Amino acid sequence: MLKIIQKIFGSKNKNRKVIQIAVVDIASICNAKCPFCSRNHMPQKGKLIDIEDFKKIVYKLKNSEYTDIKEFRLYATGEPTLHPKLDEIIKISKENFPYVTLSTNCTNIAKYKESLSIVDHL
Numbered sequence: 001m002l003k004i005i006q007k008i009f010g011s012k013n014k015n016r017k018v019i020q021i022a023v024v025d026i027a028s029i030c031n032a033k034c035p036f037c038s039r040n041h042m043p044q045k046g047k048l049i050d051i052e053d054f055k056k057i058v059y060k061l062k063n064s065e066y067t068d069i070k071e072f073r074l075y076a077t078g079e080p081t082l083h084p085k086l087d088e089i090i091k092i093s094k095e096n097f098p099y100v101t102l103s104t105n106c107t108n109i110a111k112y113k114e115s116l117s118i119v120d121h122l
């Protein structure tokens with residue numbers, strides 16, 4: 001997975017590999033039906049990331065040669081506020097990465113108001 005991420009967003013400098021943006025698709029489900037959505041064409045459609053798998057990904061990214069992640073993005077193809085452990089996911093992300101981002105359709109944000117307030121870019 002890291003190789004794919006680096007291929008898409010990363011670059012190499014002389015001494016270390018640099019990822020500009022790391023993307024983790026935490027919820028490939030949604031409560032909307034936008035006609036242009038790519039979600040239904042993705043292999044992970046209909047899934048929520050397991051919190052233990054999420055922790056493993058964060059640990060691997062933090063302890064790998066990819067040490068210079070500028071942005072940690074918590075969405076790709078779905079609605080992240082539908083993940084029941086979003087509070088914990090945001091907390092872990094903020095503890096480990098300097099700039100955490102997330103995209104939402106805003107239909108469920110009241111439930112996670114406090115956690116979303118510490119995300120760097122919505």
Ligand code: SF4
Binds near residue numbers: 037039077
């Ligand atoms: S994931 Fe985004 S684009 Fe897709 S249906 Fe939901 S709100 Fe629309």
